[in-house]
Amino acid sequence: MPQSHNDGSNLHTYIAALRRYAKALTEDPAEADDLVQECLTRAIARVSFWGQIRNVRAYLFSILHNVHVDRVAQKRKFGNVVSLEEVSVSLATPHAQHANLELRDLERALALLPEEQRRVILLVGLEGMTYREAADVLHIPHGTLMSRLFRGRETLRRLMAGETVRNLRRVK
Amino acid sequence: MNTNPNPYPGTLAEEDIHAYVDGHLEAERRAEIEAYLAAHPAEARRVEDYRAQNIRLHALFDAHRHEPIPPSLQYLQIQLGGALRRQRAVRKTARLLGSVTVLALAWVAGYWGYQNYEPRTDPLVAFTKEAAEAHLLYAGRSGIAPAQGETGDFNVVAWLSQRVTGAPLREPNLESFGFSFVRGRILPTANGPAAQLLYRDKEGVPVTLYISASQNKRQTRFTFVQEGSNALFYWQNANFAYSLIGELDKDKLLQIAQLISKGLSAAQESVKEAAGPASDQPAKAAKRSVAAEPTQDPASASTPKAEAKSPAPALSAPVPAVDTGTDAAVKPAASGAGAEDGTSPAGAEPDAGLGHGKQAPSAEPEPKAEPMPAPVPAAPAAEEQQKES
Numbered sequence: 001m002p003q004s005h006n007d008g009s010n011l012h013t014y015i016a017a018l019r020r021y022a023k024a025l026t027e028d029p030a031e032a033d034d035l036v037q038e039c040l041t042r043a044i045a046r047v048s049f050w051g052q053i054r055n056v057r058a059y060l061f062s063i064l065h066n067v068h069v070d071r072v073a074q075k076r077k078f079g080n081v082v083s084l085e086e087v088s089v090s091l092a093t094p095h096a097q098h099a100n101l102e103l104r105d106l107e108r109a110l111a112l113l114p115e116e117q118r119r120v121i122l123l124v125g126l127e128g129m130t131y132r133e134a135a136d137v138l139h140i141p142h143g144t145l146m147s148r149l150f151r152g153r154e155t156l157r158r159l160m161a162g163e164t165v166r167n168l169r170r171v172k
Numbered sequence: 173m174n175t176n177p178n179p180y181p182g183t184l185a186e187e188d189i190h191a192y193v194d195g196h197l198e199a200e201r202r203a204e205i206e207a208y209l210a211a212h213p214a215e216a217r218r219v220e221d222y223r224a225q226n227i228r229l230h231a232l233f234d235a236h237r238h239e240p241i242p243p244s245l246q247y248l249q250i251q252l253g254g255a256l257r258r259q260r261a262v263r264k265t266a267r268l269l270g271s272v273t274v275l276a277l278a279w280v281a282g283y284w285g286y287q288n289y290e291p292r293t294d295p296l297v298a299f300t301k302e303a304a305e306a307h308l309l310y311a312g313r314s315g316i317a318p319a320q321g322e323t324g325d326f327n328v329v330a331w332l333s334q335r336v337t338g339a340p341l342r343e344p345n346l347e348s349f350g351f352s353f354v355r356g357r358i359l360p361t362a363n364g365p366a367a368q369l370l371y372r373d374k375e376g377v378p379v380t381l382y383i384s385a386s387q388n389k390r391q392t393r394f395t396f397v398q399e400g401s402n403a404l405f406y407w408q409n410a411n412f413a414y415s416l417i418g419e420l421d422k423d424k425l426l427q428i429a430q431l432i433s434k435g436l437s438a439a440q441e442s443v444k445e446a447a448g449p450a451s452d453q454p455a456k457a458a459k460r461s462v463a464a465e466p467t468q469d470p471a472s473a474s475t476p477k478a479e480a481k482s483p484a485p486a487l488s489a490p491v492p493a494v495d496t497g498t499d500a501a502v503k504p505a506a507s508g509a510g511a512e513d514g515t516s517p518a519g520a521e522p523d524a525g526l527g528h529g530k531q532a533p534s535a536e537p538e539p540k541a542e543p544m545p546a547p548v549p550a551a552p553a554a555e556e557q558q559k560e561s
Contacts, residue, residue: 011253015245016237024233033242040248047255052263056256106228124194125226126233131196150186157221 014057015040017127018064024122025068027111035071039064061127061137065119072115102160109159117152120145125153184208184215193222300406302361303368303382303415304399310357311370311378311417328356328367329383335365336385337411343369344381344432349424351379363387379418379425381432386413394429396422405429412436 018039022032042063053059110118116138123134135145184205191197192205209216241249330340343353351371359366366384373379386408397404399417403425406415414436416429 011249011256012241015241015249019239019241019245020233020236023236024229029236032236033245037244037248040245040252044248044252044255047252047259052259053256100231102224103228103232106225107232110229121225122229124190126229128194131191131194146187146190149190153190153222153225156225157218160221160225 011056014060017057018060021061021122021127022064022068024110024126025118027107035064035067038067042067055133058129058133058137061123061129062139065137065139105160106156109156112159113152113155117148117155120148121152121156124149189215189219190222193219193226299363299382299384299387299413300397300399300404300415302359302366303380303406304402304404304417306359306366306368306382307378307380307402307417310368311380328358329369331358332365332367332383332385333412341436344435346371346379346428346431348431349428350374351428354378377419379416379420379428382415382417383412386411394426394433396426398422407433409433 015036018036019032022035023029026032026035039060043060046063047053110121113121119138120134123129123137124131129137131142131145131149135142138145140148188197188201188205192202197205209219327340327342329343333339333341343356346353350373352373354370354372356367356369359368361384364385366382369381369383371379371381389410390408391410392406392408394405394407397406401419402417403420403422404415404417405425406413407429408414414429414432416425416432418425418428420428
C-alpha cells in the first residue's frame with residue numbers, strides 16, 4: 001500500500017476512480033454517474049464532525065458498493081430480470097464500440113460474470129486495491145474475496161479463449 | 173501480502189498466483205514464483221492471461237477517468253472536501269486541546285505536589301525538623317533548663333515503646349562514647365508523642381536522641397543532614413523513627429547512631445523472644461539473644477553493657493556508610509526514597525553497623541510487629557457489640 005488514502009486532498013482522483021468503477025459495473029454512463037452522485041451525497045451526510053475516516057478511498061468505494069447493492073435489489077424487485085438466453089443473444093450481437101477485438105471480448109465476458117465476481121475483479125484488477133481493502137469495501141471475508149477472484153478470472157480467461165462456461169450471470 | 177504457507181510443495185497456492193499477478197508480493201517470494209513459472213509453462217500462460225485481463229481492464233475503462241466531472245458531482249466534491257477538512261481540523265484541535273489539557277493537569281498536579289510535598293510525601297523530613305528544633309530548645313547552649321523531677325524516674329523510652337509495640341525498652345547506653353544519659357522527656361508532636369533523650373559528655377556537649385512511632389512503617393538507612401552546626405542522622409525501622417542530633421563530627425555521630433540502632437533492635441528482638449517478663453532487664457535479654465546467635469562475636473555484642481566493656485570493636489568498625497550519608501545530605505528531602513540507593517551495604521544497613529556478622533533478618537525487628545495497639549483490640553470489641561445487638 002504505497003499510497004496513502006487518509007485525507008481528502010485526492011478527492012478529485014477518488015471521484016474519477018469511482019466513476020470509472022461505476023461505469024465498469026453498470027455499463028451505463030448515466031446510471032454510473034447517478035450511482036456516484038448518490039454515493040457522494042451519502043458520504044457528505046455521514047462524514048460526522050467527530051469521526052475519523054482512515055482511508056477515504058476505501059470509504060467512498062464502500063458507500064458506492066452499498067448504493068449499487070441497493071439499486072440491484074430494487075431492479076430485482078421490479079423484475080428487471082434477463083434470462084440466460086437473452087444474454088447469449090446479446091453476446092452474439094456486437095454492441096461494443098471498441099475496435100480492439102480483445103477489448104470487446106473482455107467487455108462482453110465481464111458482462112457475463114456474476115455481479116459479485118465482477119466487483120472483485122474490478123476493485124483488484126482495475127482499481128488496484130489490496131485484497132484486504134477490497135474485502136473491506138465489499139464487506140466480505142478474505143477467503144470469500146479470494147475465491148471470487150479465482151473463479152472470476154478463470155471464467156474470464158475461458159470466455160476469452162472461446163470456451164463455453166456454465167453458471168454464468170443470469171441476472172442483470 | 174500473501175504469506176499463506178503452501179500446503180502442497182511443488183505446486184503454487186492459487187492465492188500466490190494472483191498476488192503475483194497483482195504485484196502484492198515481496199521480492200523474495202516473487203522470485204520463487206518466477207522460478208516456479210519458468211518450470212511450469214501452462215501455469216505461466218495462465219498468469220499471462222490474468223495479467224492481460226488487468227491491462228485490458230485499464231484499456232477499457234481508463235478513458236472514463238479523464239472525462240470532465242459533471243457539475244452536479246463537482247458540487248458534491250466541494251461539499252465532501254469541506255466536510256473532510258472540517259473533520260480533520262476538529263481532530264487536530266481535539267488532539268491539541270488534549271495535549272494542552274494534559275500539560276495543564278501536569279502543571280496543576282506538579283504545583284499541588286510542590287505545595288504539599290513536605291507533609292505528604294516524607295513524614296521523616298518533618299520528623300527530623302521536629303527533632304532538630306527540640307534539640308535546640310532543650311539541649312542547646314541557651315536551651316531550657318531541666319525542670320525539677322524531670323530526670324531519672326520516668327523512663328520515656330520504656331513508656332513510648334510500650335505504647336507503640338507493647339514492649340518497654342530502656343534508653344540506649346552511650347557511655348562507651350563518653351556520653352552520659354541526662355534526662356528524657358516526652359514531647360507532643362502532630363504524629364503523636366515523641367521521646368527526647370538528652371546525653372552529655374564531660375564537657376557538657378549535648379547529643380539528643382529523638383524517637384517517635386514510625387509513620388510509614390518503612391525501613392530507611394542512616395541518612396545524614398547537617399542542621400546548622402548540628403549534625404543529624406535519622407533512620408527508621410518498622411516501629412520507630414530515630415533522629416540523633418549533636419554538635420559532633422559526622423563519623424562519630426554515625427558510630428553512635430549505629431550503636432543505638434543495634435542496641436535498640438537487639439533489645440527489641442530479645443524482648444520479643446522473652447515475651448514480656450524479661451523486658452525490665454534488657455541487658456540480660458540481649459545477652460540471651462546473643463547466646464542464641466553462635467556467629468556473633470561476643471566482643472561486639474550489642475548490649476550497652478558489652479559495648480561499655482569493649483568499645484574498641486565498635487569504634488574501629490568500618491564506616492562506609494559515611495558516603496551514603498554524604499549522598500543523602502545533598503538532597504535530604506528525597507532521602508526517604510533516595511537513601512535506598514546507598515551503595516555501601518555494610519554501613520548503610522541500620523543494624524549492620526558493627527560489621528560482625530549478625531544476620532540482617534534477625535537484626536531487624538519484624539515488620540509484622542504490632543503497629544499501634546489501640547485499633548487492634550478495637551475491632552474485636554466492635555464485633556462483640558454487633559453480636560450483642
